Amino acid sequence: xxxxVRNCWYMAAWVREVPEDGFLARKLLDRSWLLWRNPDDSxxxxxxxxxxxxxxxxxxxxxDGRIACGYHGLTFDGTGACVHNPFGHAVPDTARISAMxxxxxxxxxxxxxxxxxRADPATIPDFAFVESGPATGKSHYVxxxxxxxxxxxxxxxxxxxxxxxxxFGTNGSLFSHGAQTVVQDDTGAIWNKWDMTGAxxxxxxxxxLGEGATVDQILHIRWHAPASLALFIRMTRSGxxxxxxxxxxxxxxxPETQHSTHYFFTHEPGPEAEAMARRVFLEEDxxxxxxxxxxxxxxxxxxxxxxxxxxxxAAIRARRRMMQLRRAEQ
Amino acid sequence: xxxxVRNCWYMAAWVREVPEDGFLARKLLDRSWLLWRNPDDSxxxxxxxxxxxxxxxxxxxxxDGRIACGYHGLTFDGTGACVHNPFGHAVPDTARISAMxxxxxxxxxxxxxxxxxRADPATIPDFAFVESGPATGKSHYVxxxxxxxxxxxxxxxxxxxxxxxxxFGTNGSLFSHGAQTVVQDDTGAIWNKWDMTGAxxxxxxxxxLGEGATVDQILHIRWHAPASLALFIRMTRSGxxxxxxxxxxxxxxxPETQHSTHYFFTHEPGPEAEAMARRVFLEEDxxxxxxxxxxxxxxxxxxxxxxxxxxxxAAIRARRRMMQLRRAEQ
Amino acid sequence: xxxxVRNCWYMAAWVREVPEDGFLARKLLDRSWLLWRNPDDSxxxxxxxxxxxxxxxxxxxxxDGRIACGYHGLTFDGTGACVHNPFGHAVPDTARISAMxxxxxxxxxxxxxxxxxRADPATIPDFAFVESGPATGKSHYVxxxxxxxxxxxxxxxxxxxxxxxxxFGTNGSLFSHGAQTVVQDDTGAIWNKWDMTGAxxxxxxxxxLGEGATVDQILHIRWHAPASLALFIRMTRSGxxxxxxxxxxxxxxxPETQHSTHYFFTHEPGPEAEAMARRVFLEEDxxxxxxxxxxxxxxxxxxxxxxxxxxxxAAIRARRRMMQLRRAEQ
Numbered sequence: 001x002x003x004x005v006r007n008c009w010y011m012a013a014w015v016r017e018v019p020e021d022g023f024l025a026r027k028l029l030d031r032s033w034l035l036w037r038n039p040d041d042s043x044x045x046x047x048x049x050x051x052x053x054x055x056x057x058x059x060x061x062x063x064d065g066r067i068a069c070g071y072h073g074l075t076f077d078g079t080g081a082c083v084h085n086p087f088g089h090a091v092p093d094t095a096r097i098s099a100m101x102x103x104x105x106x107x108x109x110x111x112x113x114x115x116x117x118r119a120d121p122a123t124i125p126d127f128a129f130v131e132s133g134p135a136t137g138k139s140h141y142v143x144x145x146x147x148x149x150x151x152x153x154x155x156x157x158x159x160x161x162x163x164x165x166x167x168f169g170t171n172g173s174l175f176s177h178g179a180q181t182v183v184q185d186d187t188g189a190i191w192n193k194w195d196m197t198g199a200x201x202x203x204x205x206x207x208x209l210g211e212g213a214t215v216d217q218i219l220h221i222r223w224h225a226p227a228s229l230a231l232f233i234r235m236t237r238s239g240x241x242x243x244x245x246x247x248x249x250x251x252x253x254x255p256e257t258q259h260s261t262h263y264f265f266t267h268e269p270g271p272e273a274e275a276m277a278r279r280v281f282l283e284e285d286x287x288x289x290x291x292x293x294x295x296x297x298x299x300x301x302x303x304x305x306x307x308x309x310x311x312x313x314a315a316i317r318a319r320r321r322m323m324q325l326r327r328a329e330q
Numbered sequence: 331x332x333x334x335v336r337n338c339w340y341m342a343a344w345v346r347e348v349p350e351d352g353f354l355a356r357k358l359l360d361r362s363w364l365l366w367r368n369p370d371d372s373x374x375x376x377x378x379x380x381x382x383x384x385x386x387x388x389x390x391x392x393x394d395g396r397i398a399c400g401y402h403g404l405t406f407d408g409t410g411a412c413v414h415n416p417f418g419h420a421v422p423d424t425a426r427i428s429a430m431x432x433x434x435x436x437x438x439x440x441x442x443x444x445x446x447x448r449a450d451p452a453t454i455p456d457f458a459f460v461e462s463g464p465a466t467g468k469s470h471y472v473x474x475x476x477x478x479x480x481x482x483x484x485x486x487x488x489x490x491x492x493x494x495x496x497x498f499g500t501n502g503s504l505f506s507h508g509a510q511t512v513v514q515d516d517t518g519a520i521w522n523k524w525d526m527t528g529a530x531x532x533x534x535x536x537x538x539l540g541e542g543a544t545v546d547q548i549l550h551i552r553w554h555a556p557a558s559l560a561l562f563i564r565m566t567r568s569g570x571x572x573x574x575x576x577x578x579x580x581x582x583x584x585p586e587t588q589h590s591t592h593y594f595f596t597h598e599p600g601p602e603a604e605a606m607a608r609r610v611f612l613e614e615d616x617x618x619x620x621x622x623x624x625x626x627x628x629x630x631x632x633x634x635x636x637x638x639x640x641x642x643x644a645a646i647r648a649r650r651r652m653m654q655l656r657r658a659e660q
Numbered sequence: 661x662x663x664x665v666r667n668c669w670y671m672a673a674w675v676r677e678v679p680e681d682g683f684l685a686r687k688l689l690d691r692s693w694l695l696w697r698n699p700d701d702s703x704x705x706x707x708x709x710x711x712x713x714x715x716x717x718x719x720x721x722x723x724d725g726r727i728a729c730g731y732h733g734l735t736f737d738g739t740g741a742c743v744h745n746p747f748g749h750a751v752p753d754t755a756r757i758s759a760m761x762x763x764x765x766x767x768x769x770x771x772x773x774x775x776x777x778r779a780d781p782a783t784i785p786d787f788a789f790v791e792s793g794p795a796t797g798k799s800h801y802v803x804x805x806x807x808x809x810x811x812x813x814x815x816x817x818x819x820x821x822x823x824x825x826x827x828f829g830t831n832g833s834l835f836s837h838g839a840q841t842v843v844q845d846d847t848g849a850i851w852n853k854w855d856m857t858g859a860x861x862x863x864x865x866x867x868x869l870g871e872g873a874t875v876d877q878i879l880h881i882r883w884h885a886p887a888s889l890a891l892f893i894r895m896t897r898s899g900x901x902x903x904x905x906x907x908x909x910x911x912x913x914x915p916e917t918q919h920s921t922h923y924f925f926t927h928e929p930g931p932e933a934e935a936m937a938r939r940v941f942l943e944e945d946x947x948x949x950x951x952x953x954x955x956x957x958x959x960x961x962x963x964x965x966x967x968x969x970x971x972x973x974a975a976i977r978a979r980r981r982m983m984q985l986r987r988a989e990q
Contacts, residue, residue, distance in 0.1 A: 032955075051967040053812070054955040055948055060822075071948055072971075073822050086821070086835050087971050095967045152383070161416070162390075162403050175416050288385055288401055295362075295384040307381040307425045311402075311417050482713070491746070492720075492733050505746050618715055618731055625692075625714040637711040637755045641732075641747050 001146065001258040001298065004029050005226050005325045006114030009124045010254045011264055012045060012102060013109050014138045023067070025058040027256045029113055034058060035102070036078065038065040044078025045111050047098040051082075057097070106131050107138060108252070108264070114329075125187070125224040129248050135266040139274050143286050145293045147253040147261040148301070148319065151227040153289055154251050155192050155315035157219055163284050173199035173217070182313040187224070190321065192314030194219040198238050205235070205244055214238040223318050225325055227253035227261075259293070331476065331588040331628065334359050335556050335655045336444030339454045340584045341594055342375060342432060343439050344468045353397070355388040357586045359443055364388060365432070366408065368395045374408025375441050377428040381412075387427070436461050437468060438582070438594070444659075455517070455554040459578050465596040469604050473616050475623045477583040477591040478631070478649065481557040483619055484581050485522050485645035487549055493614050503529035503547070512643040517554070520651065522644030524549040528568050535565070535574055544568040553648050555655055557583035557591075589623070661806065661918040661958065664689050665886050665985045666774030669784045670914045671924055672705060672762060673769050674798045683727070685718040687916045689773055694718060695762070696738065698725045704738025705771050707758040711742075717757070766791050767798060768912070768924070774989075785847070785884040789908050795926040799934050803946050805953045807913040807921040808961070808979065811887040813949055814911050815852050815975035817879055823944050833859035833877070842973040847884070850981065852974030854879040858898050865895070865904055874898040883978050885985055887913035887921075919953070 010028070012035055018024045023036040025048055032048035034057060048056045050069040060070035066083060068075040074091070075084035080099035082091045101119040102111045106127050112119035130138070143150060153159060158174055177199040183191050196217040201209050209215070216239070220232040229251040235244045252264040267277040296304060301319065308316060340358070342365055348354045353366040355378055362378035364387060378386045380399040390400035396413060398405040404421070405414035410429035412421045431449040432441045436457050442449035460468070473480060483489060488504055507529040513521050526547040531539050539545070546569070550562040559581040565574045582594040597607040626634060631649065638646060670688070672695055678684045683696040685708055692708035694717060708716045710729040720730035726743060728735040734751070735744035740759035742751045761779040762771045766787050772779035790798070803810060813819060818834055837859040843851050856877040861869050869875070876899070880892040889911040895904045912924040927937040956964060961979065968976060 049955055052969065053952055053966060054964060055952045056955060059948060059951060068822075070822050071819055071952075072816065072969075073818075074967075085969065086818070086832075087969065088835070089970050091969075092967070156402065158403070158416070159401055162398075162400050172416075175418070288389060291389060292383055292385045292401075295379055295386060304384060306383060307404075307422070309382065309402075309415065309417065309421075310419050486732065488733075488746070489731055492728075492730050502746075505748070618719060621719060622713055622715045622731075625709055625716060634714060636713060637734075637752070639712065639732075639745065639747065639751075640749050 002148070002300065002322070003326050003329070004113070004255060005322065006329055007112070007118055008114065008226050008325070009103075009110045009112055009119075009228075010226065011108050011228065011252045011262070012111045012254070014140060014264065015104060015107050015109060016138060017140060018109075023058070023062050025056070026262075028111070028262075029255050030257050031098075032056060032058070033100070034067065035109065036062070036065065038078045042078070043102045043104060043109060045100045045102040045109075046076065046078060046080045049097065050074060051095055051097060125189070125228045125230075127228075127230065127250050127252070129230070130250055130266055133248060134268050135247070135249055137267040137269045137274050139265055139267065139277070141263045141265070141278060141281060142256060143261045143263050143281065143289070144259065145261060145286070145289045146258055147227045147255045148322070149289050149293060150251075150253050150261055150263065150285075151223065151229065151318060152315045153285060154221055154229050154231070155190075155223060155318055156311060157192070157194060157221060158311055159288075163288055164280065167280055167284065170196070170217070170219075171200065171202065174219070180311065180313070182317060184317075185222075188321075190223045190314055190318050192221050192223075201235075201244075208244065209237060215244065221314070223314070225318075225321055226255075229253070332478070332630065332652070333656050333659070334443070334585060335652065336659055337442070337448055338444065338556050338655070339433075339440045339442055339449075339558075340556065341438050341558065341582045341592070342441045342584065344470060344594065345434060345437050345439060346468060347470060348439075353388070353392050355386070356592075358441070358592075359585050360587050361428075362386060362388070363430070364397065365439065366392070366395065368408045372408075373432045373434060373439060375430045375432040375439075376406065376408060376410045379427065380404060381425055381427060455519070455558045455560075457558075457560065457580050457582070459560070460580055460596055463578060464598050465577075465579055467597040467599045467604050469595055469597065469607070471593045471595070471608060471611055472586060473591045473593050473611065473619070474589065475591060475616070475619045476588055477557045477585045478652070479619050479623060480581075480583050480591055480593065480615075481553065481559065481648060482645045483615060484551055484559050484561070485520075485553060485648055486641060487522070487524060487551060488641055493618055494610065497610055497614065500526070500547070500549075501530065501532060504549070510641065510643070512647060514647075515552075518651075520553045520644055520648050522551050522553075531565075531574075538574065539567060545574065551644070553644070555648075555651055556585075559583070662808070662960065662982070663986050663989070664773070664915060665982065666989055667772070667778055668774065668886050668985070669763075669770045669772055669779075669888075670886065671768050671888065671912045671922075672771045672914070674800060674924065675764060675767050675769060676798060677800060678769075683718070683722050685716070686922075688771070688922075689915050690917050691758075692716060692718070693760075694727065695769065696722070696725065698738045702738070703762040703764060703769060705760045705762040705769075706736065706738060706740045709757065710734060711755055711757060785849070785888045785890075787888075787890065787910050787912070789890070790910055790926055793908060794928050795907070795909055797927040797929045797934055799925055799927065799937070801923045801925070801938060801941055802916060803921045803923050803941065803949070804919065805921060805946070805949045806918055807887045807915045808982070809949050809953060810911075810913050810921055810923065810945075811883065811889065811978060812975045813945060814881055814889050814891070815850075815883060815978055816971060817852070817854060817881060818971055823948055824940065827940055827944065830856070830877070830879075831860065831862065834879070840971065840973070842977060844977075845882075850883045850974055850977050852881050852883075861895075861904075868904065869897060875904065881974070883974070885978075885981055886915075889913070 023034045034048045035045050048058050055071045057067045061068045066077050073086040077083050080097040082095040085091045100111045101116050103121045105124050110124050173196045177196040178194045181193040198214045201215045215235050217235045222230045231249050233247040254262040267273040353364045364378045365375050378388050385401045387397045391398045396407050403416040407413050410427040412425040415421045430441045431446050433451045435454050440454050503526045507526040508524045511523040528544045531545045545565050547565045552560045561579050563577040584592040597603040683694045694708045695705050708718050715731045717727045721728045726737050733746040737743050740757040742755040745751045760771045761776050763781045765784050770784050833856045837856040838854045841853040858874045861875045875895050877895045882890045891909050893907040914922040927933040
């Protein structure tokens with residue numbers, strides 16, 4: 001499996017996932033971490049592992065922004081410093097746990113696993129839209145596959161015609177009326193834009209549009225390294241400004257391990273809307289990507305010599321960008 | 331684990347296992363394959379793996395001898411060629427899936443995983459007997475151990491005296507009255523022949539034979555590389571031609587993986603006879619061979635320096651022949 | 661994982677665990693063994709693996725101090741010699757199974773996996789106390805972690821203040837009134853001795869002692885390589901000879917594998933007392949040590965650079981002694 005890119009912002013959690021007066025334990029990039037809000041309202045992200053005998057600190061007791069190990073009682077604060085030894089002896093400075101920069105932005109918490117001196121919050125990808133619009137439900141789901149396979153899936157939306165034919169399919173208009181554009185914007189994001197012009201409308205929109213009407217549709221997806229994506233959908237009456245449907249959603253992916261991924265998404269409020277979003281991931285995407293992962297085993301994507309089609313342009317560009325970032329960090 | 335021998339016929343399935351208008355998905359020699367009957371009645375055996383993103387094609391849609399990938403729609407025919415791309419672009423010739431020669435013979439389908447130019451159907455081992463005789467039930471079972479351990483088991487039938495003492499045991503006549511002959515015939519088969527002469531009959535035959543009668547019994551097993559075996563049993567009144575019992579059965583073994591084996595067998599028709607045959611494999615043979623496999627771990631049979639007894643002559647000869655075949659392919 | 665020390669006594673079982681007229685099958689130091697009492701009342705400890713096809717002999721038939729393989733019938737005695745081949749052929753001398761010296765001592769059976777010529781029963785650690793005193797129940801439990809992690813746990817009893825705060829905690833008197841001494845005695849044992857002088861008594865002892873009384877308490881643990889420990893606890897009225905509580909218990913650890921350990925312990929007679937002892941191991945110690953083992957993965961203890969505190973002196977000394985023993989055997 002390919003190395004993680006370190007000098008990059010990753011999403012750790014939604015703010016609402018962290019309990020009041022407690023901590024959230026989460027595995028990120030193969031290591032275990034604790035995330036909590038300090039008494040001064042700043043955030044702490046420290047390693048969930050005591051340097052004495054390596055047990056998870058999450059088995060200990062948390063209070064007032066400090067966690068005491070449940071095995072022999074060493075206590076650490078949100079900077080990772082050891083602030084108490086029950087035996088009273090001084091504790092060497094080396095008795096600290098790792099900590100990572102963490103920043104709150106638009107209801108999400110972002111961390112930087114690389115060189116802390118290079119962590120500039122201005123480069124966190126823009127997901128301001130999650131604080132407006134109808135998709136106010138913020139959820140999280142762990143998918144049992146590598147994050148780059150999920151990014152591949154999202155960067156080639158033609159899979160909807162096969163995998164989501166019963167839910168999000170476009171009746172083939174992607175193939176019959178679609179034009180694809182792949183661009184990089186000045187934030188470094190790679191966009192895969194499908195524009196369908198003068199296409200037959202979906203069945204549910206027919207009564208609204210009248211006989212013979214056609215629609216223009218955009219299906220644009222934006223990717224920031226390592227795998228923070230946003231999906232923009234809009235349908236208008238052909239040649240007009242009347243918006244028939246519009247949607248924008250984050251699909252933010254953070255590796256839990258090389259074989260599992262935190263998938264952060266939004267949906268309209270309420271458990272039914274969440275269940276529907278989750279069902280598509282669970283029943284349509286995950287089994288296919290898991291079958292792909294099993295078939296690939298531990299082999300590298302490129303070593304397997306995948307067949308590359310013109311429609312893969314965006315996914316391939318994103319994978320090449322990841323290769324450049326990895327090379328730069330070696 | 332030892333390499334698979336490639337230039338050899340292996341059994342893939344019974345013809346009756348392949349659904350009409352559908353395909354059979356089966357793992358063979360560590361790779362996943364699809365087996366179907368083409369519209370022209372020929373057979374297809376193609377790899378169950380799309381060259382685009384490596385997902386199993388068996389998750390797609392099959393019709394008219396073609397399978398469409400369920401992820402992005404590439405479609406393949408029974409030769410392995412890509413015959414459709416939904417985006418309309420030409421697909422490079424490299425966009426094909428592997429295919430193997432497959433031949434129907436006496437109700438079974440045989441494949442040749444090596445050099446297709448050397449695949450001569452005349453060298454398929456002779457199992458014509460499965461189309462006559464009482465054992466018309468054709469079944470398949472996956473045993474969770476390496477195929478060579480099962481071949482060892484079958485090539486030393488003395489195990490019946492211990493493992494099958496309640497089902498197929500011969501009351502020790504193998505030890506008291508048996509003479510062993512190990513020969514190779516002109517098809518390359520290795521035979522292990524036990525002949526018991528003038529032995530006491532089994533309990534169930536006593537009423538039929540009368541007081542003091544003895545029997546002559548043959549217990550012959552034939553092995554073709556890699557592990558296609560046939561078992562011949564016949565019991566006659568000593569010195570006479572009267573046949574008291576006669577049975578011939580295939581025990582055809584094809585590796586699914588290095589740690590699991592397709593076991594093809596026959597039995598008298600009906601679910602009860604199948605259940606009885608299956609029970610012996612499941613409850614008597616498999617637990618013992620699985621315990622053996624666990625004890626051996628991933629070590630090679632020879633490296634563990636097994637104790638070799640005179641009664642092992644046939645099994646050892648078969649293992650030596652496999653070594654020669656492997657060496658010839660390196 | 662570190663190599664096992666070979667020239668050392670390990671406990672195999674309590675005598676009472678070996679069935680009359682039968683055998684006990686037990687995995688010890690990664691290999692499978694059979695333990696039985698011979699007809700002459702001596703003990704046998706032989707490998708549970710037939711040299712012919714490597715199946716476990718425990719799947720065969722045992723009678724009169726001999727075990728017959730359940731696969732092809734080779735039969736072995738308690739010295740490991742093959743004493744019967746059903747085919748009647750002579751069996752070569754190499755057809756034997758491994759055997760280890762085994763000695764009965766104070767209700768326990770001890771074995772020596774190294775050079776049998778060096779196995780001196782006089783060096784078996786002294787656990788005579790298990791035959792007197794109230795803790796006459798003798799039990800065994802398999803803990804799913806490496807034995808050295810359990811020895812570390814026992815050699816630093818301060819963990820009781822956190823992990824066993826509801827069961828064996830000392831209300832912090834270890835920290836407030838404790839003095840630690842670490843010594844090696846002339847049997848080679850390493851002792852970690854905590855002595856608490858003039859400490860406040862535990863709640864349950866208050867009525868017995870009267871207002872204002874204090875207690876002196878010893879908490880001494882003794883370690884013999886590889887991991888055979890004894891725990892001595894005694895509480896007296898401060899400055900007096902009146903014994904308020906006294907307890908001595910074996911905590912004898914034998915590796916089953918590198919990742920699991922036979923834990924031999926005693927308790928007051930009866931199922932309730934056993935259940936209580938087991939509950940502490942199962943619910944308090946094991947989850948913490950298992951979490952530690954998971955965090956450590958397959959890394960060596962020293963390679964992970966543990967933080968070493970003054971309170972770790974005994975555990976570190978025991979680990980250093982194990983390193984010396986390993987080095988001497990290389």
